[in-house]
Amino acid sequence: MLALIVACEIGFWVLLLLGLAARYLLRARKLSTVLLICVPLVDVLLLAASVLDLRGGAEAEAAHGLAAIYIGVSVAFGGQMLRWADDRFAHRFAGGPSPKRPRKTGLEHAAHERRQWLRHLLAYAVAAAVMGLFTLLVGEPTRVATMWGPMGAWGIVLIIDFLISFSYTLAPRRAKS
Template sequence: MIYAIIIGCEIAFWVLIAAGLAARYLLRRPRLGAVLLLLTPVVDLVLLAAAAIDLRGGGRADFAHTLAAIYLGFSVAYGHRMVKWADVRFAHRFAGGPAPVRLSGSAYTLKCWKDVPFTLLAVGIAAGLLWLLTAIAPDPAQVTALGDTYRILGIILGIDVVWAISYTVWPKKAPAEAVQRA
């Protein structure tokens, strides 16, 4: 059940973003677009409520609850950046906006390092949600599986730091066509 809600929330998240950007650029209704984009956090609340209700009602914690917490953490931490990412591409494709910039070299390395605090925030939010889900469960035995998730969160953060370090040591090269133009 929780898996279906997670999938539904992910679909709803992107549908709201697409509808918001379509309203903003295709329909020339920026206020409607803003309202639709501002509704994306409601999707996160629906998922959080579903996970909490499931556990509070006696459901046994499993990987779906772990996935829900991780999804929520990353959605909250990276949600605004994902909307901006989509906005730039939508504006370029449908409204004559500038092309998205493809980063390389030190600019890409800097972006990787700027992602680390967002990943730390996402991991922190997910850990807090796991704690909350554990606290509201009527029987501590039904949420023991959530305890293993903290290690997964540490691995996720570690991967992001290693990613940033790797691009510090080996910077991303510019695309071949960009080098030829220069």
Template sequence: MIVTLIVLCEIGFWVLLAAGLALRYVARKPRLGAAVLLCEPLLEVVLLVVTAVDLRNGAEPDWKHGLAAVYIGFTVALGHSTVKWVDARVAHRFAGGPPPVRPPRYGMARAAHEWRTAARWSLAAAIAIALLQAAAWYVGEEGDTGSLEMWRGTMLWVIGINLLIAGSYTLFPKREPKAPLGSGR
């Protein structure tokens, strides 16, 4: 049941996003579109409540409960930036908005971009870890929380990999290619 609800929440996220943007740009109803977009966090609240009720009703915590916590963490931390990313592209494509800003490609500007990305992903993982710990406390010492602990370890890997990527762009910044000879530069 939990996995089905996670899938439904993901589908719901994209349906609400499409509906909100369609209302904003196609129907020219920006307030109604914003209201629809603001309904997206309700999906995570529903998932959180159903997961908590499932655990409280005696379900053994397993990978599905951990996946729910991870999904919520990532949606909370990355959902807003995903909505902004899609919104910029839809505004450009269908409403005459400016072209979306591309991330920098070279130097310390790229490193700063990678650190911002790492911060968002690390926040997502930290929220997931906090939810996983809360679930473990919620179940208590009587329950087997091994699968929740496995997810916490995975989230620590996510943080570590993102910090490693950002650090590599800082220590080894990508340099802009030199113009070929005779190109007029």
């Protein structure tokens, strides 16, 4: 399962780079669209493989939890990562405008940090939902405890991220003078 997670991560970036190369270097718009549509299919593949593994009687392990986390992060941040890469690729290889960077100060920075935290919360919620599905598939809560292990530590990180992200709302960073 761990090898599949690594393969999916590599597949995500390979398909993304091939799609952008087809778009900007080869000017093959249709090929680019097909390759970029395949990027989220990597998540579907990982989800299907995990479900099949668990339906086949496998014990729900930490690797299944990592697969759920991967899917959650991909759902919450995948589109943003695609746009980030597209902006940079267009700038570097197609004469596109310089990518916009988020502001580092003021209320705009605070709003950006809040939105990022909400994405983080979405990733957590999706991962928990996928783990819930896996738990239902296994049918025995005692056989899934290891899979749920990373969620506790991630929950602490989520709380810390909340405190930091929303602190900018109460005390926005000021521009250096």
